[in-house]
């Protein structure tokens with residue numbers, strides 16, 4: 001598994017085996033993470049507020065995604081602004097928690113390098 005696959009599958013950045021988030025998904029705790037990796041024992045929250053930076057990752061990539069989707073639907077499909085905003089809202093209702101989780105996963109992957117010996 002490469003780094004990109006590990007990010008999007010939300011695996012431990014160091015061993016790429018353990019899960020970052022508690023399974024199965026629970027709507028009352030959508031961002032509940034494991035405290036440590038089940039495989040290599042990496043601490044997933046090394047300091048309080050560690051995932052604050054993930055908010056900026058989420059903001060950046062949803063911002064560009066919104067511009068891209070609105071641009072494509074208006075310029076190439078000839079939709080109105082109302083139609084494309086409705087599509088965006090519908091899309092983000094469905095993908096909201098997934099985006100937050102992937103942003104956290106990206107953030108920890110940028111910070112902690114892969115280590116072969118923990119595999």
Ligand SMILES: [Zn+2]
Nearest residue numbers: 012015037040
């Ligand atoms: Zn691990």
